[in-house]
Amino acid sequence: MEIIILILAGILFATAIYNLLQKQLLRIIIGTALLSHGAHLFILTMGKLKRGQPPIIMEGISDYVDPLPQALILTSIVISFGVTSLLLVLAYRTANENNSDDMAQLRGDEHE
Template identity: 85%
Template sequence: MEIIISILAGILFATAIYNLLQKQLLRIIIGTVLLSHGAHLFILTMGELKRAKPPILIEGIKDYVDPLPQALILTSIVISFGITSLLLVLTYRAIKENKTDDMAQLRGEEHEYE
């Protein structure tokens, strides 16, 4: 199970890097979202996946899941939601002011290299 989730996290990382290197602002935001989701899966995998085990210590249970990765992922989800919201608002404002979402034009580059 860890192998499958590790491969999925790697695919998410690769897709995120591809989107981060694009010219359009919306694709860059999608890249940051995918990067955070890949990080969530990676943290979950490093915490050892155990099925049907409680994340807390209860009397009589000897095998339990470490709750730290779950707490880190929950915190990371909230932070990535805030960052995504901020990026979407900044992108909307930049597109409204500059009438473009192309990063080369927003940087002020006159020549377009393709």
């Protein structure tokens, strides 16, 4: 199961890097979102996909799940949502001000 999730995280990383290298602003933003999702899966898998009881100490339970990866992922989800929101607002503002979302045109490259 861990191998499948690691392969999925690798596919997300590859797709994210492909989108980050595109010229359109929206594709770059989608690439950053996919990169964060791949990181979430990677952190979850490195925390070992283990089944057990919730981390509440009770008598008779000896197998607990580690809550640290889940807490890190929850924090990372909130941060990536904020970053994605900020990037979408900046892209909207840029597209309205410059009437373009092409990165080459925004840089002022006249050759492309």
